[in-house]
Amino acid sequence: MSSHLTVLGWHNVESTWCFPVTGSGAAGLEGQLRRLRKFANVVPLEEALDSLREGRPLPPRAVALCWDDGYVDNLRLAVPILEKLGLPGTFFLVPGLLSRESRAWWEVAGWAFERSSKERIEWRGMRLFTRGQAGRICYGRAADTLRTMAAEEREEALADLVDRLAAEGEPGDAGLFLDWNDAKELVSRGFSVGSHTMRHATLAQESPKAQFEDLRQSRETLEGELGVPIRVVAYPFGQSDAVSEATRDAAERAGYAHGLTTEFGWNTRATPIAHGRRIMLEPHIGFAQTVVGRVAGRIQARRE
Ligand SMILES: [Zn+2]
Structure with missing residues (x-):
């Protein structure tokens, strides 16, 4: 024991x-x-x-x-x-x-980096690269900044980030997550x-x-x-x-x-x-x- x-x-x-x-x-x-x-x-x-x-x-x-x-x-x-x-x-x-009703901002930002049409951007005083290993590191820096904001400020900062990254298309982030029926199924399956x-x-x-x-x-x-x-x-x-x-x-x-x-x-x-x-x-x-x-x-x- x-x-x-x-x-x-x-x-x-x-x-x-x-x-x-x-x-x-x-x-x-x-x-x-x-x-x-x-x-x-x-x-x-x-x-x-x-x-x-x-x-x-x-x-x-x-x-x-x-x-x-x-x-x-x-x-x-x-x-x-x-x-x-x-x-x-x-x-x-x-x-x-x-x-x-909410979006997973970390996934939206991840998508915008991955699909960015820019090689680098400026955002909130930071130079952020989007491609390869440097892109992953810069995504991490952006995510750390977003994470430590209160909800309202984050929403604006995320919209600005996504805008600057200028990705084509839509992230489809909602499809990554369970809905209420799925949650009920988790419970019913024990x-x-x-x-x-x-x-x-x-x-x-x-x-x-x-x-x-x-x-x-x-x-x-x-x-x-x-x-x-x-x-x-x-x-x-x-x-x-x-x-x-x-x-x-x-x-x-x-x-x-x-x-x-x-x-x-x-x-x-x-x-x-x-x-x-x-x-x-x-x-x-x-x-x-x-x-x-x-x-x-x-x-x-x-x-x-
Ligand atoms: Zn979590």
């Missing part, structure tokens, strides 16, 4: 504009899950978080699986693999994306659902009141539409500029039993319930490579 829980998180299975995947994402994910099933005990996320909080023992090498954002391939590709292997999973959904905010907010950049309203509304909307209790929130972006003391406080007041960040690491009884840790993975990058990369990144960050 153990008192450690490792939460593994993914986003899309196959390539999107924002998150390119090398090779077959579905094959990569299936390989990861098969290996995991051999050396770990895969447990349902919510129950395991409850056990940890209440001091009940977990099986040794307890691991829980979750997916953020509600990409449509979570249902089409990840769910059949989970079913085949008999593994539980949790999906963190965004009501605004499910209803098509998977669990959590909140990922109403519109994928960078919570800590919003006022404490706005954070509370968003978290309350996203929980109530998901509960109303899906008819299941929503007890866990995964904070979008989940890093230090997206999760503050006000965010953790808002999550607890808005009725969540647990909050998860993307802070690297595992969870013990000592982990704050509104600030759980996760290891975020991609289907084409192995566990060892991810962990070594993150640990090396930490060492480097400490040196700087």
